[in-house]
Amino acid sequence: MSSRGRTAIRRLGLAVVGLPPLLALPAAAIYREKHRPKLPKEYTLQDLRGKTVVATGASSGIGRATVSKLRDLGANVQSGSRSEGNLDLADLSSVKEFVKSIEKCDVVLACAAEICTKKGETSVDGFDKTFATNHIGLQALLVEIEKKNIHPSRVVIVGSKLERNGLVDPDIVKKENGTRLNDRPDEQYTAVKHYSDTKLCNQMLTTSLVERWPETKVFSVSPGMVDTDLWRNFPAWFQILTWPVRKVALRTSEDAALGVLYACASEEAGEQKSGTFFVDGSVELASEDSRDAEKAGRLWKVVEDLIRERGQM
Numbered sequence: 001m002s003s004r005g006r007t008a009i010r011r012l013g014l015a016v017v018g019l020p021p022l023l024a025l026p027a028a029a030i031y032r033e034k035h036r037p038k039l040p041k042e043y044t045l046q047d048l049r050g051k052t053v054v055a056t057g058a059s060s061g062i063g064r065a066t067v068s069k070l071r072d073l074g075a076n077v078q079s080g081s082r083s084e085g086n087l088d089l090a091d092l093s094s095v096k097e098f099v100k101s102i103e104k105c106d107v108v109l110a111c112a113a114e115i116c117t118k119k120g121e122t123s124v125d126g127f128d129k130t131f132a133t134n135h136i137g138l139q140a141l142l143v144e145i146e147k148k149n150i151h152p153s154r155v156v157i158v159g160s161k162l163e164r165n166g167l168v169d170p171d172i173v174k175k176e177n178g179t180r181l182n183d184r185p186d187e188q189y190t191a192v193k194h195y196s197d198t199k200l201c202n203q204m205l206t207t208s209l210v211e212r213w214p215e216t217k218v219f220s221v222s223p224g225m226v227d228t229d230l231w232r233n234f235p236a237w238f239q240i241l242t243w244p245v246r247k248v249a250l251r252t253s254e255d256a257a258l259g260v261l262y263a264c265a266s267e268e269a270g271e272q273k274s275g276t277f278f279v280d281g282s283v284e285l286a287s288e289d290s291r292d293a294e295k296a297g298r299l300w301k302v303v304e305d306l307i308r309e310r311g312q313m
């Protein structure tokens with residue numbers, strides 16, 4: 001073949017390989033623009049001077065962006081995380097220690113979560129690690145606050161629409177001592193499905209807390225799909241492959257924080273009933289499973305017993 005022919009084939013090859021990503025990036029940008037949060041046109045954010053927000057997950061991503069806006073409203077934020085060296089939600093004794101330092105709490109912002117990618121990884125207390133971090137630690141934190149006779153006016157739990165894919169059976173959680181959440185066959189396990197199960201647990205916790213804390217407005221929020229460090233435990237190849245799409249298509253933490261802030265601090269959210277699930281300031285229905293008060297109550301009890309058995313209640 002002539003050298004001109006070889007060059008033409010090489011160019012054609014480059015076009016075939018290079019064109020799809022080139023076309024995908026503008027498509028991703030259009031997707032992001034379409035999915036930017038559209039909050040109500042007008043709403044009033046409260047003056048939070050003199051108010052204390054206890055926040056988890058504020059060292060990064062959506063939590064960090066939200067507390068920055070809460071501080072702009074005058075709130076004093078007491079933040080707990082591993083990187084700040086004062087809270088590991090996957091360690092019940094650390095949760096207890098953190099709550100000792102809380103003297104006042106008007107709003108709880110529960111934003112911390114992790115996706116552990118090693119199946120079967122356990123916490124120091126012997127629970128499944130993702131479940132311990134995303135759910136057991138949160139329930140323990142709330143119970144410790146309750147024990148101190150502190151009554152926040154709002155609790156905002158950052159959940160996820162992925163809860164709709166979650167599967168949780170309180171009887172299995174009990175039987176397996178918090179190392180398993182359901183009877184999904186092992187071959188169908190993925191880290192993201194498992195994370196979704198823990199987000200369903202969070203949504204069930206919202207349901208339980210509405211009854212348990214009648215004087216508090218308990219809200220959950222879906223922040224949308226956001227470019228954060230949530231995928232930090234995934235392998236390098238995954239991070240590299242998804243990087244362009246994450247950067248171009250997903251929401252920024254600042255955008256996602258608007259809906260979380262709305263639930264934490266708007267007058268309008270305060271007028272909604274406890275248990276409301278917000279998406280960008282609009283009310284949506286969480287999964288039917290998560291709204292089953294009897295089942296949610298059983299999960300609360302099972303988790304309470306697991307915490308008590310570790311001598312941490």
Ligand SMILES: NC(=O)c1ccc[n+]([C@@H]2O[C@H](COP(=O)([O-])OP(=O)(O)OC[C@H]3O[C@@H](n4cnc5c(N)ncnc54)[C@H](OP(=O)(O)O)[C@@H]3O)[C@@H](O)[C@H]2O)c1
Pocket residue numbers: 056057058059060061062063080081082083084087088089090110111112113114133158159160161222223224225226227228229230231
């Ligand atoms: N990103 C999304 O697309 C998306 C979608 C739906 C819902 N969400 C939810 O949004 C929330 C915030 O996540 P993000 O996307 O902003 O992720 P992120 O950037 O990874 O932030 C997670 C936060 O959780 C904290 N955290 C993790 N493990 C912890 C532990 N054992 N103890 C204490 N704190 C711990 C981290 O702090 P340290 O590492 O310093 O401990 C960090 O501040 C999560 O509840 C997540 O489920 C995210």
